[in-house]
Amino acid sequence: MNIRIEKTTNPKPLPADDNPLTFGTIFTDHMFIMNYESGKGWHDARIVPYQPISLDPSSMVFHYGQEMFEGLKAYRAEDGRILLFRPDKNIERANNTNRRICIPEIDPADFLQALKEIVKIDQAWIPKRPGTSLYIRPFIIATDPFLGVRPSDTYLFMIILSPVGPYYPEGLDPVKIWIEDEYVRAVRGGIGEAKTGGNYVASLASQVKAHDEGYSQVLWLDGVERRYIEEVGAMNIFFKINGTVVTPMLNGSILPGVTRDSCIQLCRQWGLPVEERRISVDELFEAAENGTLEECWGSGTAAVISPVGHLRWENEVVQIQDGGIGPVSQKLYDTVTGIQLGRVEGPEGWVVEVK
Ligand SMILES: *Cc1c(COP(=O)(O)O)cnc(C)c1O
Numbered sequence: 522m523n524i525r526i527e528k529t530t531n532p533k534p535l536p537a538d539d540n541p542l543t544f545g546t547i548f549t550d551h552m553f554i555m556n557y558e559s560g561k562g563w564h565d566a567r568i569v570p571y572q573p574i575s576l577d578p579s580s581m582v583f584h585y586g587q588e589m590f591e592g593l594k595a596y597r598a599e600d601g602r603i604l605l606f607r608p609d610k611n612i613e614r615a616n617n618t619n620r621r622i623c624i625p626e627i628d629p630a631d632f633l634q635a636l637k638e639i640v641k642i643d644q645a646w647i648p649k650r651p652g653t654s655l656y657i658r659p660f661i662i663a664t665d666p667f668l669g670v671r672p673s674d675t676y677l678f679m680i681i682l683s684p685v686g687p688y689y690p691e692g693l694d695p696v697k698i699w700i701e702d703e704y705v706r707a708v709r710g711g712i713g714e715a716k717t718g719g720n721y722v723a724s725l726a727s728q729v730k731a732h733d734e735g736y737s738q739v740l741w742l743d744g745v746e747r748r749y750i751e752e753v754g755a756m757n758i759f760f761k762i763n764g765t766v767v768t769p770m771l772n773g774s775i776l777p778g779v780t781r782d783s784c785i786q787l788c789r790q791w792g793l794p795v796e797e798r799r800i801s802v803d804e805l806f807e808a809a810e811n812g813t814l815e816e817c818w819g820s821g822t823a824a825v826i827s828p829v830g831h832l833r834w835e836n837e838v839v840q841i842q843d844g845g846i847g848p849v850s851q852k853l854y855d856t857v858t859g860i861q862l863g864r865v866e867g868p869e870g871w872v873v874e875v876k
Pocket of ligand 1: 720
């Protein structure tokens with residue numbers, strides 16, 4: 522793919538070393554952009570100065586939500602290399618999302634080239650302090666100026682970049698989780714396994730409620746029986762029960778996280794039994810009661826591993842690890858971040874160098 526490059530003549534100052542880099546608030550100097558048109562395919566790939574885009578108010582994305590996104594990070598290794606973590610998994614998932622919501626697929630080689638080129642151009646923005654990285658947000662929106670429900674004939678694919686600090690500046694602090702008993706996020710056959718904004722808008726009311734009650738995250742139950750654990754909105758969820766690592770199986774309504782897959786592979790490598798299966802909230806509270814609920818953590822690109830110290834469901838509350846961090850959560854965090862930073866040798870192909 523040929524990428525036209527127009528560099529900014531007016532670069533922004535880089536964030537100062539002591540800038541906390543609050544997640545998703547600062548954007549780099551450039552962005553990648555490419556158009557799609559029926560009959561013509563994806564075309565006009567370019568990297569241009571970061572800038573607002575102009576859209577017709579009738580653009581379909583505003584009315585019917587045909588949009589997708591991805592999220593991954595670029596890291597600066599100690600030896601100076603720039604590393605991406607399993608970008609092939611994000612690209613594969615992007616095209617799975619595209620198929621589900623009728624967006625034309627992107628050639629995986631073109632997608633990877635676009636990721637590498639934009640990161641290379643803005644590499645000065647990759648922060649170096651421990652725990653920091655450059656968050657990469659690829660996304661596609663439907664742009665036909667049309668009111669009516671059908672797949673759009675035109676799209677924009679863009680990639681923007683944001684330097685981010687550690688998700689938990691104070692270190693791995695266990696979070697409090699609200700198990701939602703009123704609303705549901707997704708149902709089997711719906712769009713729960715696609716990375717698309719619609720799933721997030723469905724989660725807002727519950728998130729607001731949980732925040733008001735002093736909880737930082739919402740854990741979703743299945744949309745039919747409302748008994749089986751699904752995931753945490755932007756993270757997948759793991760439990761260690763009686764020596765076995767248990768995580769909900771991918772059933773169509775859960776987002777297949779890259780970090781989730783990495784946790785499963787690493788635990789198995791370490792000889793820990795891992796079960797991907799249905800797990801009911803009753804089983805969970807029973808395990809908590811009889812003392813076999815040993816650990817709980819969330820997994821996702823933003824925080825990598827997020828220990829869970831407290832769960833609330835209806836009027837019941839459980840404390841896990843006395844609110845501290847469990848050994849498996851800690852080992853996963855150290856190993857995954859070690860691989861991402863090129864300090865620890867991971868499985869074949871997990872890090873991809875940008876050069
Ligand atoms: C992105 C996302 C995750 C985490 O996936 P990773 O690939 O590990 O970052 C989990 N759940 C939802 C709903 C997501 O959108």
